[in-house]
Amino acid sequence: MKWIVGLGNPGTAYAGTRHNVGFMAVDALAKRFGISVTQSKSKGLLGEGNVAGTKVALLKPMTFMNLSGESVRGYMDYYKANLEDLIVVYDDLDTEIGKIRLRYQGSAGGHNGIKSIIQHTGTQIFNRVRMGISRPEPGMNIADYVLSNFPKSEADKVASMVDQTCDAIEYALTHPFDQTMAKYNR
Template identity: 60%
Template sequence: MKWFVGLGNPGRDYEDTRHNIGWMALDEVAKRWGVSTAQSKCKGLVAEARVEGEKAYLIKPMTYMNLSGECVRAFLDFYKPDPADLIVVYDDMDTELGSIRLRMKGSPGGHNGIKSIIAHLGTDQFHRIRLGISRPAPGSNISNYVLSTFRKEEREALERTVTKAADAMEYCLKEPFEKAMAKFNGS
């Protein structure tokens, strides 16, 4: 069983922001699989799917970004999935918009959602799909940037990012994460 956690913030004010690109990727996969992430469980919205014989969960924490680990912990405590099957999908300023980067582990790199998950799991040993949102101009306020919406001229690159992330999630159902890294990193 794979469990994909897309990071974002609940509410209309955050719906189309850079910080919610993880939710956008989960929505794309949910659409492909014909499921809805509308069921409220474990401090999040959860969808269960069976894809090519593999059970998969799509989880959107409803705790706000900085408390994402509460939802991940609640899901882990209730469903008892293998933490090795966790894949977190989230925004990354160090990756260009239009690109994704897969990582097996690591520090939060300043991302408060990842910091919360590490604190609640007690480890940084979980897989990640980092979705590029690019860096703001030097001197810009980081919080304002990640909570801003994508500009019209960024929409095409946004769609590429979301599509690549959804493709990577589907690939991870069939192949080991290392193989997914080799396929999607650098593409």
């Protein structure tokens, strides 16, 4: 089974924020694949289905960003899920707004959700899709920035980025991740 974890913060107050693009991507995948992500499991919301002959699980941790690893670990333990079948989707300050970057390993890069996953899984080796939110203007607080909503002027770039993320993940369901990286890291 392939499992896709979108990182974000629960609650309507965070729904449209930069930090919640991982949730946005999972919601878009759920719509695309006809999967309902409403089952409460492993400290998150879970949905399962079949896509192109592959069993797929979509997970949105409800632990808040900094504790995302608790939900990931809980899912791994309960379902005996393999890390090589995991794809984590999250926001990235160092990637330009509207762009995505795929990686299969690396440090947390200052992202507390990824740091929590590394802590709870004991490894930095897992597939990732980083969704670009760009850095804020000099002097703006990072926490305030990532918890701010996207302005209307960025709506088209965000929508395109979510679609591209979904395309990459759908491709990764039936292709090795290194091939997916070669196709989508441009």
